[in-house]
Amino acid sequence: MSVPDRSPHQVVGPNLVDMEVMRNHSELFRAECMRLIMETCTACKRMQNDDNKQLDQRVRDIQFLEKELELKLEEIIVEIDVLIRLQSRVEIALEACKEPLRVTIVCLEERMKRLPSERRHDDVDRELLKEREVTEGAASILRRVTEQITEQIRLSRSIKYQLEQDMKAKSEAQCIDNSCALMTTGSMDNLLRPKNNQIVLPSLAVTPKQWENISDINIAKAEQQKADSLSLRALVDSVLEQTAADMQKQVQATATALQLNVQEIRSAKSQMEDQLVKILCEFASQQRIREDLQVAIVENQRVLSLAQARLTLRRQRPAKEQCHDPAQSQLLAEVQQLNAHINKLREAVTQSEDEQRALVRCQLELHENMAIKASSLYIDEVICAQHRETLIIHSF
Structure with missing residues (x-):
């Protein structure tokens, strides 16, 4: 602002024009500050509302994924329990194979004690050998099935751990976002007060899509493990049923051969007794x-x-009488x-x-x-x- 020239003959006094200009300028500045205050207040409220909306949306997203993870976790836990019970059934079946195998071997050994003339490879021996083969084969299959169940339980527990860790992280994130949503300027000081010796690590640069993919991958893995578990359970049920049927059939065949052989021996012995x-x-x-x-x-x-x-x-007789009469x-x-x-x-x-x-x-x-x-x-x-x-x- 230029100052008017004064002549040395003029009387010195207050410059009212300058003062008027300065007062006007101050009023304008005050008006500008009020406008700025109103704008910043409105912007803050708008941004806080946007923040709350985004935080609420984020919490809902976390809750949705957390619910999905919880459902899959429950399914995996149930499936693990079913597999454990199935494994117990297989172990009982495997243990049940020991006695039939022992009996079969004892019968073979006892029949080897027969006298040489009777020590022939008859139908009973053939059925006993087949019975031993069937029992050993069943035990071998059951051992392999046990290993498969153990591996499936390990895989299911692994995905269970991953789901639990993902849910834990989601729960922590939800708590933090809920706290952020509830945070006000009055409660900010207490919430932001750092804990003693707490080290704040820099956050990883993860995009929302990558964040969602992490849970989707875990859910997909859980679905795959559940499907594998269901398939394994069906296979194991079939194996248990088939092995039991095969063993029962062979035991019956051996019993029939043994009964026929006893009848033949009895018949032969009876014929010998009659003879x-x-x-x-x-x-x-x-x-x-x-x-x-x-x-x-x-x-x-x-x-x-x-x-x-x-x-x-x-x-x-006299000589004359000794004739050949x-x-x-x-x-x-x-x-x-x-x-x-x-x-x-x-x-x-x-x-x-x-x-x-x-x-x-x-x-x-x-x-x-x-x-x-x-x-x-x-x-x-x-x-x-x-x-x-x-x-x-x-x-x-």
Whole structure:
């Protein structure tokens, strides 16, 4: 502002014009300050309202994701519990395989104790070997299933931990944003008062999309683990059902083979017993016929002695009387016939003795084979049956 020139002759006094200008300028400045105050106040209120809206929206977004995470966490927790119970079922089934396998091995070992003539690879042995193979195969499958369940539980617990950490972070962020939304100029000093020795780390530069993707990834992982768990559960249920059915079927097949074998042994032993009775009867009959032959030999020898005595006495006839008459011929023929009869009877006695010895051998052989059959019958009907009587395969 220019100052008017004054002449040295003018009277010195207050410059009213300048004062008026300055007063006007001050009034204008005051008006400008009031406007500025009103503008800044309005802007602050608008910005605070925008902040509150954004913070509220942010809290709602966090609550939405937190709810999604909570639902997935509950599903994963339930799935983990189901897997743990399923693992317990599989372990019980695996433990249940031990007794059938032990019984099968014991039966095989006991049947190996049969006498050599009975130690053949029969249907029972084949079914027992197949039973051992089925049981060992079932146990192997169940062990692999247990490992798969353990791995699935580990993966589910891992995603459970990630969901919990994500929810924890979301909860902390929600608390902070809620505090920010409730913060006023009056409460700001207390809220912003730093804690002792607290180190404030710089925030990571994460975009909203990246922030949302973190939870989406965790939710997707949880969905995948749940799907994998459901698939595994279906597989395990099928395996448990199939292994129990296979083992039950094979146990029944072995029991049927064992029962048929017992019936065959009983039948063979019964036939031997019947044959032994017949052999003993035949031996007694042979003994009687041998005694009868010996009696017949004695009778023929007496008749022979009589004929020989007559011939000897007739040799004492006078010389003129010793003719070969019919009586002499008859006596000579009688002696020859009696000798022939006695020889045949003696041959019959010898043959009868041979027959008796053969019958004795048959008797001994029958006794031996009956003892063998009795031993095999005891092993299959008593020992194996005792071990297998409690062998019942239940559905797992």
